[in-house]
Amino acid sequence: MTEENGISLEELQLAARNHGMPLEVLREDVTPIGLHYLLIHYDIPQVDADTWRLDLDGRVGTELSLDLDALRGLPAREVVATMECAGNGRARLEPRPVSQPWLLEAVGTGRWRGVALRDLLEQAQVEADVTDVLFTGLDRGIEGGEEQLFQRSLSLADASEPDVLLAYELNGVPLPPQHGFPLRLLVPGWYGMTNVKWLTRITLLDEPFTGYQQARGYHLRQTDEDEGEPLSRIHPRSLMAPPGIPDFMTRERTLHAGTVTIEGRAWSGLAPVAAVEVSTDDGATWDAAQLDPPELGRWAWRRWSYDWNAAEPGRHVLACRARDEAGNAQATEPRWNVGGYANNAVQRVVVTVE
Amino acid sequence: MTEENGISLEELQLAARNHGMPLEVLREDVTPIGLHYLLIHYDIPQVDADTWRLDLDGRVGTELSLDLDALRGLPAREVVATMECAGNGRARLEPRPVSQPWLLEAVGTGRWRGVALRDLLEQAQVEADVTDVLFTGLDRGIEGGEEQLFQRSLSLADASEPDVLLAYELNGVPLPPQHGFPLRLLVPGWYGMTNVKWLTRITLLDEPFTGYQQARGYHLRQTDEDEGEPLSRIHPRSLMAPPGIPDFMTRERTLHAGTVTIEGRAWSGLAPVAAVEVSTDDGATWDAAQLDPPELGRWAWRRWSYDWNAAEPGRHVLACRARDEAGNAQATEPRWNVGGYANNAVQRVVVTVE
Numbered sequence: 001m002t003e004e005n006g007i008s009l010e011e012l013q014l015a016a017r018n019h020g021m022p023l024e025v026l027r028e029d030v031t032p033i034g035l036h037y038l039l040i041h042y043d044i045p046q047v048d049a050d051t052w053r054l055d056l057d058g059r060v061g062t063e064l065s066l067d068l069d070a071l072r073g074l075p076a077r078e079v080v081a082t083m084e085c086a087g088n089g090r091a092r093l094e095p096r097p098v099s100q101p102w103l104l105e106a107v108g109t110g111r112w113r114g115v116a117l118r119d120l121l122e123q124a125q126v127e128a129d130v131t132d133v134l135f136t137g138l139d140r141g142i143e144g145g146e147e148q149l150f151q152r153s154l155s156l157a158d159a160s161e162p163d164v165l166l167a168y169e170l171n172g173v174p175l176p177p178q179h180g181f182p183l184r185l186l187v188p189g190w191y192g193m194t195n196v197k198w199l200t201r202i203t204l205l206d207e208p209f210t211g212y213q214q215a216r217g218y219h220l221r222q223t224d225e226d227e228g229e230p231l232s233r234i235h236p237r238s239l240m241a242p243p244g245i246p247d248f249m250t251r252e253r254t255l256h257a258g259t260v261t262i263e264g265r266a267w268s269g270l271a272p273v274a275a276v277e278v279s280t281d282d283g284a285t286w287d288a289a290q291l292d293p294p295e296l297g298r299w300a301w302r303r304w305s306y307d308w309n310a311a312e313p314g315r316h317v318l319a320c321r322a323r324d325e326a327g328n329a330q331a332t333e334p335r336w337n338v339g340g341y342a343n344n345a346v347q348r349v350v351v352t353v354e
Numbered sequence: 355m356t357e358e359n360g361i362s363l364e365e366l367q368l369a370a371r372n373h374g375m376p377l378e379v380l381r382e383d384v385t386p387i388g389l390h391y392l393l394i395h396y397d398i399p400q401v402d403a404d405t406w407r408l409d410l411d412g413r414v415g416t417e418l419s420l421d422l423d424a425l426r427g428l429p430a431r432e433v434v435a436t437m438e439c440a441g442n443g444r445a446r447l448e449p450r451p452v453s454q455p456w457l458l459e460a461v462g463t464g465r466w467r468g469v470a471l472r473d474l475l476e477q478a479q480v481e482a483d484v485t486d487v488l489f490t491g492l493d494r495g496i497e498g499g500e501e502q503l504f505q506r507s508l509s510l511a512d513a514s515e516p517d518v519l520l521a522y523e524l525n526g527v528p529l530p531p532q533h534g535f536p537l538r539l540l541v542p543g544w545y546g547m548t549n550v551k552w553l554t555r556i557t558l559l560d561e562p563f564t565g566y567q568q569a570r571g572y573h574l575r576q577t578d579e580d581e582g583e584p585l586s587r588i589h590p591r592s593l594m595a596p597p598g599i600p601d602f603m604t605r606e607r608t609l610h611a612g613t614v615t616i617e618g619r620a621w622s623g624l625a626p627v628a629a630v631e632v633s634t635d636d637g638a639t640w641d642a643a644q645l646d647p648p649e650l651g652r653w654a655w656r657r658w659s660y661d662w663n664a665a666e667p668g669r670h671v672l673a674c675r676a677r678d679e680a681g682n683a684q685a686t687e688p689r690w691n692v693g694g695y696a697n698n699a700v701q702r703v704v705v706t707v708e
Contacts, residue, residue, distance in 0.1 A: 006360020012445060013605045015366065016374040016459045019388075024397040025531075034373075034388035034530050042600050043378040091366060099603065105370045143602040176388050177379075246396050248497040249453065251367045 002095035002338075011101045020105025026241040026265050029109070029296060029303070030080060033171055036108030037192075038178050039085050039100060041150050042141030045198050049182050054166070058134070058204035061125030068182050071168060074115045079163050079188055081299040082109045082267045086191035086218055086231045089334065089343030097340030104239060104347055109265075109300050110179075112186045114167035117202075118160045124204070126156070132205040133159040135185050138198035144212045152196050153209035154187065163188045163299065166199065188299035189233050189269030191342075193218050221338040228338075234269030235344045236330055238276050238304070238322035242349045253351040259309050264320055265301035266291075271326035272298060278306040282317035283332065283346065289320065310353045318349045356449035356692075365455045374459025380595040380619050383463070383650060383657070384434060387525055390462030391546075392532050393439050393454060395504050396495030399552050403536050408520070412488070412558035415479030422536050425522060428469045433517050433542055435653040436463045436621045440545035440572055440585045443688065443697030451694030458593060458701055463619075463654050464533075466540045468521035471556075472514045478558070480510070486559040487513040489539050492552035498566045506550050507563035508541065517542045517653065520553065542653035543587050543623030545696075547572050575692040582692075588623030589698045590684055592630050592658070592676035596703045607705040613663050618674055619655035620645075625680035626652060632660040636671035637686065637700070643674065664707045672703045 007015070019038040021031060028035075049068055056064040085106035090097055092104075100106075121133075137150040158164070165186040168175060175181040180197030187194045193213065208214075219228030240262050244255030266273045272294065277286040292303040310316070323329035334345040361369070373392040375385060382389075403422055410418040439460035444451055446458075475487075491504040512518070519540040522529060529535040534551030541548045547567065562568075573582035594616050598609030620627045626648065631640040646657040664670070677683035688699040 003360075006357075006362055007366050008360055009445075010604055012361050012369065012455060013457060014603075015369040016457050017376045017605075019373045020370040022371045022394065022398060022532075024400075027400060032531055034390075034392075034532055036388075038388075040376065041602055044376060046378075046381060091363075101366060103367060103370050141600045141602055142608060147599070147608075177386055178376075178388055245501070246495045248395055248495055249368075250364055251371075254496060254501075 003098050004095045007091070007101050008098065011098060014100040018100050020102065021108050023105060023239060024241050026239055027263065030111050030171060031108040033173070033176055036110055036179070037085060037106040039106065039192055040139070040178065041143070042139040044177050045138040045140070047138060047181055047198060052182055054183060054199060054202070056120060056124050056202045059127040059130050059206055060204050061127070062123070064120065064124050068168065071115055071166065071183065074119060076113055077116050077165060078111060078113045079165060079186065079299055080109060080111050080296040081186060081188040082107065082301040083192050083195060084234050084237070086193055086341045087339070089345060090340030092345065093334050093336050093340050093343055097338060099340060107239070110170050111172065112165055112167040113169035114165040114183070114186065116162060117164045117166055118162065120166065121160060126204055127206070129206040130156050130204045132156065132208055134203040134205055134209045135196040135199060136201040136203070137196045138200050144216055146212050148212055150196060150213060151209065151211045152194055152213050153205070154194070158187070191231050191234055217339070218341065219339065220341055224338060231341055234267065235342050236266070236268035236270065236273065236322045236324045236328050237344045238264055238266035238320045238330065239347050240264035240318065240320050240349060244351055253349065255310060255351055255353055257310055257313060257353050259307055261305050261307050262318065263303065263305045265303055266322035267301040268322065268324035268328060270328050271324040273302045274323050274325045276304040276320060276322045279319040280308055280316055282348070283319050286321070313353050316351050316353060318351060319346050321346045357452050358449045361445070361455050362452065365452060368454040372454050374456065375462050377459060377593060378595050380593055381617065384465050384525060385462040387527070387530055390464060390533070391439060391460040393460065393546055394493070394532065395497070396493040398531050399492040399494070401492060401535055401552060406536055408537060408553060408556070410474060410478050410556045413481040413484050413560055414558050415481065416477070418474065418478050422522065425469055425520065425537065428473060430467055431470050431519060432465060432467045433519060433540065433653055434463060434465050434650040435540060435542040436461065436655040437546050437549060438588050438591070440547055440695045443699060444694030446699065447688050447690050447694050447697055451692060453694060461593070464524050465526065466519055466521040467523035468519040468537070468540065470516060471518045471520055472516065474520065475514060480558055481560070483560040484510050484558045486510065486562055488557040488559055488563045489550040489553060490555040490557070491550045492554050498570055500566050502566055504550060504567060505563070505565045506548055506567050507559070508548070512541070545585050545588055571693070572695065573693065574695055578692060585695055588621065589696050590620070590622035590624065590627065590676045590678045590682050591698045592618055592620035592674045592684065593701050594618035594672065594674050594703060598705055607703065609664060609705055609707055611664055611667060611707050613661055615659050615661050616672065617657065617659045619657055620676035621655040622676065622678035622682060624682050625678040627656045628677055628679045630658040630674060630676045633673040634662050634670055636702070637673050640675070667707050670705050670707060672705060673700050675700045
């Protein structure tokens, strides 16, 4: 399960399929299509939009079966949301949990448009004993030795939040195949696995769902035997767009002496971002960054900037960290767990001033 | 320069930025935006389309300086072209040359639209002594110890081919930032590095260009001291969409016994594809695949299919290989070189029939 040496062929196969967001793209409010991170558990399924339907069943008074035109005919809602993979930062842990080896790029912000899930739940007349809502995608594969469609559940209360969408558009165009065409779940503020892609079925349950992705995957565990805590909302993080220009191979940065504006984004699914701080001396001292107004709404990352007087030639280590209004803050050092989840340790960027 | 063990942190940093095309997307004639491979040498530059201009200078009778509207006002040409990174297959070499660690996914096919370069060259009245055309992009970084803008050149003859485009659209929309917004060079049939993105300047020269990316990078060398052969046109390759369903971690495939249609794509920049063959016994025997008509034109990959009677339970190794009309064929085993280029060794896919 864990690895202390170089990345293995299996991990590389995953890294070749699953896309990170190049960090210079942090300059964009909304991530352009093709630059948002992607984690595809199995294969991208081929979906025929003409025959596809969303079925809603289980403990409901009225089962629903809707095609894409029917969904598009319902009142629409738009949410700008930052999404992050629960495994972002995994490859920075030691020993390294073996799975998709994310460094820091597993994030993106989309302008999602669709139907509020609670409108459909209301239409279906949910039974009084319902506790959980199960979401089933069309992507099929084998994990933990089980053949499965990708499935995750939410409590009825979480599923009924007003900004939870069944999204059919991203950034003003129909969902691209890799983002779940024709329909995906969008739960703002929750880690990526929650947002089931290629949605085909929603099932109302009177007991918790115990499938692989819910009960086994996506838990914070210290040993394989721990029951662990399920991952849910995104922990706070700030990332900067690395200043200067990169060396091709090392990605280390060079910049000319003078004042440089460092900019980045910060987010937390737990509470609104309260503050971002920047260090230009490898964490010895910290200064407040300037936070822009939250113009994209509660669920999007917030832009920040910091003017650094890069006067002294030589090697410098820059860092940034966020905390939210509930007092959640980024860890200084990575906190290890079996699955390699939620590693929100502070980003460090090495720059050479010339 | 080379590595016999696991992938290093530096290689992983590149793999996290540079995107491969998930192989199931081989089913699509044209690769959807966001799934085409990407190799970004430095950072994606931020370009203001309102102030951006393309300058054409050097040994010309009339220097040109055109904005995007002026380019869009010229007669347009559309080409469907398969593009592949010269480093595709690098991570399969042993010892592994250290750079972007591609397995097999560094490919994609786009519907590119723009202006024929030769129309602009004609307008600029190229001097009689011109031998080479230099293309300069806006992406800036350090490589081989040199600070540089990404630059590559072509001979005047190659640059004057009718399908060489200055492309401003991909798949019917303006170039996405990661593909070179607002303008890139498109040289059908040539490896990816030829197709300079974020184009800012075209310069007519009366001698060869000897910058890093032309004279040092992108050569087939057996030692660091070799002069080597420059890479240019894409060597033949066939890839299949792996059949069945994947295991999350190993990506190994499982399918149920019965007849399965294996499908894939084949291409060569050297000459049209002549034949594709499939093996279902790890290369011991080969059968001809069915080649679809070349409906997308000369520069696009060609679809093929093969019906396999997967009757026998157990582990099977599938393979496919292409050859072109000039007699170029895929290597059975990788051919090592210092830069890890042009490794078109036959793809092998492990499947378990149940």
